[in-house]
Amino acid sequence: MANEPTTERIRSALASQKQPSVTVLSSLLAAHDDLGYLPDEAIDEVAAFMEVSINDVWGVASFYPNFRFVPPAEHVVEVCWGPTCHIRGAGSIMQQCMEDLGLSSEGDTADGSVTLKYNTCLGACSQAPVISIDHRLHGRTTPETVQGQIARLGDGVG
Amino acid sequence: MSDYRELKTRADERWQELVAGDKPWIRVGTGLCGEAAGAVDVVEALKAELSSLGLDANLSEVGCLGLCYTEPLVDILKPGGPRVFFKNVTPEDVLGLLSGYLADGELPAGKALGYLGATAVDGLTDIDSMPSMKLQERIALRNSGHIAPDDIYQYIASGGYAGLNKALFGMKPDDVITEMKDSGLRGRGGAGFPTGLKWSFMVRSPGPPKYILCNCEEGDPGAYNDKGILEGDPCTLLEGMTLAGYATGATNGIVFIRHGHDGPINRTMKAIEQAYEAGLLGSNILDSEFSFDIEVSLTGDSYVAGEETALMESIEGKRAMPRIKPPFPAAFGVWGKPSTINNVKSLAYAPEIVAKGGTWFSTIGVEKCTGTVILCLSGDVMYPGMYEVPMGLPLRVAIEELGGGVPDGKKLKIVQLGGPLGHVLGADSLEHSLDFDSMKAANAMLGSGGVIVADEDSCAVDLARVLVAFCQYESCGKCFPCRLGMTQLLDFVERISRCEAREGDMEMIESVGNTMKAGSLCFHGQLGVNPIRSAIENFAEDFRVHLEEKRCPTGSCDRPMLAPRNTRPFGQEFKPGQVPLQIA
Numbered sequence: 001m002a003n004e005p006t007t008e009r010i011r012s013a014l015a016s017q018k019q020p021s022v023t024v025l026s027s028l029l030a031a032h033d034d035l036g037y038l039p040d041e042a043i044d045e046v047a048a049f050m051e052v053s054i055n056d057v058w059g060v061a062s063f064y065p066n067f068r069f070v071p072p073a074e075h076v077v078e079v080c081w082g083p084t085c086h087i088r089g090a091g092s093i094m095q096q097c098m099e100d101l102g103l104s105s106e107g108d109t110a111d112g113s114v115t116l117k118y119n120t121c122l123g124a125c126s127q128a129p130v131i132s133i134d135h136r137l138h139g140r141t142t143p144e145t146v147q148g149q150i151a152r153l154g155d156g157v158g
Numbered sequence: 159m160s161d162y163r164e165l166k167t168r169a170d171e172r173w174q175e176l177v178a179g180d181k182p183w184i185r186v187g188t189g190l191c192g193e194a195a196g197a198v199d200v201v202e203a204l205k206a207e208l209s210s211l212g213l214d215a216n217l218s219e220v221g222c223l224g225l226c227y228t229e230p231l232v233d234i235l236k237p238g239g240p241r242v243f244f245k246n247v248t249p250e251d252v253l254g255l256l257s258g259y260l261a262d263g264e265l266p267a268g269k270a271l272g273y274l275g276a277t278a279v280d281g282l283t284d285i286d287s288m289p290s291m292k293l294q295e296r297i298a299l300r301n302s303g304h305i306a307p308d309d310i311y312q313y314i315a316s317g318g319y320a321g322l323n324k325a326l327f328g329m330k331p332d333d334v335i336t337e338m339k340d341s342g343l344r345g346r347g348g349a350g351f352p353t354g355l356k357w358s359f360m361v362r363s364p365g366p367p368k369y370i371l372c373n374c375e376e377g378d379p380g381a382y383n384d385k386g387i388l389e390g391d392p393c394t395l396l397e398g399m400t401l402a403g404y405a406t407g408a409t410n411g412i413v414f415i416r417h418g419h420d421g422p423i424n425r426t427m428k429a430i431e432q433a434y435e436a437g438l439l440g441s442n443i444l445d446s447e448f449s450f451d452i453e454v455s456l457t458g459d460s461y462v463a464g465e466e467t468a469l470m471e472s473i474e475g476k477r478a479m480p481r482i483k484p485p486f487p488a489a490f491g492v493w494g495k496p497s498t499i500n501n502v503k504s505l506a507y508a509p510e511i512v513a514k515g516g517t518w519f520s521t522i523g524v525e526k527c528t529g530t531v532i533l534c535l536s537g538d539v540m541y542p543g544m545y546e547v548p549m550g551l552p553l554r555v556a557i558e559e560l561g562g563g564v565p566d567g568k569k570l571k572i573v574q575l576g577g578p579l580g581h582v583l584g585a586d587s588l589e590h591s592l593d594f595d596s597m598k599a600a601n602a603m604l605g606s607g608g609v610i611v612a613d614e615d616s617c618a619v620d621l622a623r624v625l626v627a628f629c630q631y632e633s634c635g636k637c638f639p640c641r642l643g644m645t646q647l648l649d650f651v652e653r654i655s656r657c658e659a660r661e662g663d664m665e666m667i668e669s670v671g672n673t674m675k676a677g678s679l680c681f682h683g684q685l686g687v688n689p690i691r692s693a694i695e696n697f698a699e700d701f702r703v704h705l706e707e708k709r710c711p712t713g714s715c716d717r718p719m720l721a722p723r724n725t726r727p728f729g730q731e732f733k734p735g736q737v738p739l740q741i742a
Contacts, residue, residue, distance in 0.1 A: 019453050021412070023475020029417055029456055050475075063477040063634075064458025065722075066417065081721050082379030083574060084536040086624045087612045094720040106722060118722045120461070120628060121379035123419060124194035125534060125608075126226030126542035135420065139194030 009034060010045045024050050024060050028067065036072035073108045073115040075153050077101075078132040082121040088128040089142075094118075096143040097131075100150045114153060162323040162444050165314055165436060173315035182215040182260055183235040187303060189222040189389040190382060190421060191544070195229035196248065203249035204232075207256050215260070221390020223303030225290055226543040228271055231303075234260060240275030243285060289559045295522060295530050296546045298506040302390025307425045310432040313393035319438060321513035322397050325404055326446040329512075331361070334405035338508065340516030342528035347373060347464075347501035348577070348605045350527075350594040353508075354516075356498060359488035360406040363496030368408040370399050371473070371492060371499040374415045374422070375457065375464035378577035379628060380608030383532040384502035386544050388415070388422035391506075392429035396452060398505035400443065401512055403450040406498055411452035414469055416459065427454055461578075461632035465680045466499040468634065479636040480680040501606070503532060523549030527593035531604065535561045537611040538568070550596070554588035557611060564613045572612040572621055572697075576605030578628045579685035581692035582618055602692075618697030619704055620714035623651045625689035627721040633682060635724075640683025643674040645724065651690055654701065655715040657708040664705075667691070 013034035014027050027049055031042040038061055047054045061067050079094045097116055101109050108115050122130045127139025133149060176183050184204060188197045201219060208215055223231060228245035232255065235241045244255060247269065254266040265281070272283040285291050296302070305312035313319070325334050338354030345351045360368060372395060376384040387395060399411040413430075415423050430452050433439040441449045455473045457463045463478035470492040472478040491497020507529060511519045520528045527549040533556055536542045540562030547556065553573065557563065564570045573583045581602045590600045597604045612621060630644040647670055650663045671687025678684050694701055703711045710716055 019455070020451075021453060021455060021473070023473070025458065025472065025475040026456065027475075029458065060475065060477055064460055066459040080379075081624070081627075083578070083621060083624050083628070084380050084610050086719075087537050087610065087616055087621065091717050091720050118720075120377065120459070120631065121382075122190070122194070123376075123382040123385050124190040125380050125382060125536035125610075126191045126544070127194035127229070128536060128542075130194050135418075136198065137190060137194035138196075139191070 006035070006039060006041055007045065010042050011049075014045060014049045022050075024052060024057055025064075028057070028061055032067055037068045037070060039069075070108075071112075074113050075134055076115045076117060076132075077150065077153070078117045078119040078122065080119050080122040080128070080130045080132075082125065082128075084125040085129040090129045092143050093129050093131060093141055093146055096146050097150060100147055114150075162319065165311075165319070165438075169311040169314035172311050176216060176312075177235065178237075180237050182213075182237060184215050184217045185220045185233050185235075185303075185306075186218070187222055187229055187231040188219040188421070190385060190419070191222055191226040192229045192231065193421065195226075195246070197230035199249045200230045200232065200247050200252065203252040204256070207252050211256055211261070213256060213260060218306035219308075220305065221302040221307055222386055222544055224294060224296070224299065224544045224546065225271075225541070227541045231271070233274075236260065240273045240277055240279050242273045242279065242282065243271040244269045245271040290541055290543065290545065290562075293551070293555065293560055294546050295548050297510050297519075297522075297530050298387055298394065298503050298532060299390060299544070299546045300510070301394065302386065305391065307390060307392055308428050310393050310429060310436055310438070313391065317513065318393055318509065319397055321509040321511075322400055322404075322438070323444060325401055325512050326444055326448055331405045331407060334401060334512060335361070337512055337516040338405070341507075341511045341519035342516070342526070343504060343507055343511065343519065344527065344594060345501055346503035346531075346606065348603065350604075353500065353504050356488075356500070357402060357406050359486075360408065360496050360498045363488055365407060365496060366409040367495050368406065368410070369492050369495060369497040370402045370406065370408045370411040371466075371469065371497055372399055372411065372413045372502055372505055373464060373466070373469055373499055374413060374502045375461075375469065376502075376606070377416065377461035377464055377632070378606050378608055380536060380574065380610045381534045381577060381606045383534055383544055383607050385419055385422040386532070387502050387506050388426050392422075392426045393433070394506045394509055395426070395502055396429055396433050396439070398508035399452055400439065400450050401508045402498065402500065402505060404448055408496075408498065409450065411450065412473060412492070413452065413454045414463075414473060415454060415456060416463070417456040418459075423454065423456070430454065460634065461628075462634040462680065462682050465682065468680065469499065470497065477634070479634045482679060503606075524591070524593055527595055531592055532607045533560070533592070533609050534607055535609050535611070537574075538564050538570075538613040538616075539611045540565050547592070549593040550591045552588070553590050553592055553609075556592060556609065557588065561611065564611065566613075568613040568615065570611060571614045572616055572618055574610040574612070574621060574625070574689075575608070576603040576688075577608050578625045578632075579681060579688055580605045580608075582622055582625070582689055582696060583692065584696040615712050615714070617710050617712040617714040618693045618700040619651065619655050619710070620712075620719070622690045622693035623648070623655050623715075623719055624721065626651045627719065627723075629682065629686045629689070631722055631724050633686070633724060637678040637680075637683050639674045639677035640686060641724075643670045643683065644686050646670050647687065647690055648723075652719070654704050655710070655719070657704050657710070657715075659705055664694070664701075667694070
């Protein structure tokens with residue numbers, strides 16, 4: 001699939017939406033799920049597909065912070081900063097992540113292997129502090145466990 | 159095939175095979191709490207060991223039983239035996255469970271939590287007699303943890319769709335609304351508006367189409383009970399929505415969920431698919447005259463999308479920004495069509511209310527606040543969990559008996575109730591009861607059931623700055639008093655936390671809060687000052703130490719607060735410092 005031209009890939013992602021209500025937002029989510037980000041072509045294609053202006057599509061895409069506009073890193077680490085996780089030490093978890101990944105805030109590592117993100121609530125407050133690695137939740141974390149998990153991500157990347 | 163009796167017969171046969179057949183039934187909690195505790199690896203290990211030991215068993219992934227602190231929770235029902243629960247199971251424990259308990263009947267040391275069933279097991283506690291279960295009255299969560307959410311027949315066997323069958327063939331739509339009114343059920347999204355009354359508003363609105371919208375945006379940090387229902391028992395929501403559709407004359411239902419929570423989303427989609435196959439959704443449900451469709455609508459990351467008019471904007475695919483009311487949704491809702499918006503919990507009660515009668519429901523809880531409240535208890539407590547308890551339970555009982563109190567012999571200092579737009583309360587709040595009216599009288603709110611506890615090592619200023627940062631980050635940007643006000647409030651509280659407050663900051667908090675209240679369309683701006691204002695009220699001493707002694711009483715504020723800042727409505731290129739009118 002990776003070799004398929006992006007435009008084709010976007011068009012097929014948009015066309016394969018199964019739910020009855022297809023909207024600008026659902027189309028953006030479909031394209032984003034498929035590519036991991038929204039290139040300019042995706043904005044253009046959604047505008048054409050939904051028969052609205054490019055401005056309308058940008059308006060929606062820029063509103064929801066889950067959309068990214070540059071190609072995704074290989075892995076994504078999300079750190080919950082909800083109040084429960086905060087009380088239980090989310091700050092030191094985030095600090096550990098930033099230290100291990102060489103980042104000073106959320107963002108992508110220099111080699112493009114890992115994206116570090118804040119998440120407002122991962123929904124498993126009873127297991128705080130919680131992080132998510134490649135969309136799998138990990139609870140009751142400590143700086144030490146997180147350090148190990150991030151190191152293993154690095155091994156996988158090589 | 160869409161005759162209820164036929165469905166029920168088939169469901170009962172399947173259920174008997176599961177619980178009284180010759181194969182053991184292993185259930186693993188894989189809700190969000192289970193997943194975070196490592197349940198996915200446990201399921202993998204169970205599959206691998208079952209096949210390597212050559213054991214034949216039914217294996218189901220179920221929702222949360224409420225006892226999140228015991229996750230990953232595995233229970234094994236042996237043929238003819240009781241149901242035995244094992245807590246905090248790791249992949250390494252699995253072999254012991256299977257070759258030890260399942261094959262030889264030996265309980266692995268320290269792993270057994272208790273049993274459920276008619277016959278007592280030596281050395282084990284009846285789960286229902288534990289305080290964390292005994293105090294619960296599970297209605298919306300009645301099936302969660304017990305049935306596989308991906309099998310609609312298990313739901314039917316457990317009494318599911320009896321309510322809808324009763325309504326379709328024995329009640330007029332108005333009768334259903336009367337039952338809902340009799341039940342006294344008040345909307346569980348936080349506002350507490352009577353659900354039956356809300357339904358009645360749409361009856362005379364023109365249609366088709368007319369919509370029942372289910373709000374599962376649930377962005378409240380600290381609350382996960384809506385997702386908990388969808389993970390544990392999505393069918394009860396679908397039945398509730400169908401009942402709402404029948405009562406109000408609606409034709410379509412939309413379940414509105416934030417993208418990314420794959421467990422709840424996938425389980426809901428699977429349940430919808432199965433309901434269509436069984437003739438419980440679509441045209442002529444159960445061969446009646448009534449037709450109803452349900453789909454799932456996903457939204458992006460946005461807290462304000464949970465506000466009812468912003469929710470409709472988001473379903474239409476736009477920015478999740480609130481609309482001006484009136485017109486109200488019952489007249490002009492999603493796509494301009496009549497719509498009724500209910501929270502997941504409110505709809506999840508409907509099947510039981512219709513099946514057992516509104517009067518039955520009204521006897522649970524307290525007067526004017528009937529039924530149950532689903533608490534998500536988290537933070538510094540021994541037993542964090544998702545507990546469904548009768549309305550009116552004293553907060554002290556919830557925290558000390560359900561939650562087991564604060565661990566390590568420390569003292570409780572802060573209770574945060576009502577979500578990020580709620581309040582930061584002191585230990586004296588333990589005397590309040592958990593229901594809408596008592597909370598209101600106590601100048602607090604129940605919200606959607608999140609209860610966050612912090613011990614004496616926490617500083618109220620520190621907690622307040624996180625809540626303010628959340629509200630700032632999540633302001634949709636439509637109303638400038640909220641957009642700019644939240645940013646200012648964050649500046650004030652951050653300065654206070656760094657002990658760099660300037661003269662007049664405390665007064666400005668009050669003034670900005672009043673402006674936000676007066677000038678914002680939705681609750682986000684109107685209530686955004688709540689956390690900081692209540693923290694100042696209830697923890698004057700913490701603030702005084704910051705302001706006068708220039709130090710944090712607990713040291714919590716000395717650690718930098720790591721949190722993102724709002725990017726709305728500037729798009730992704732926004733850099734800190736670009737906020738106009740920011741008081742720097």
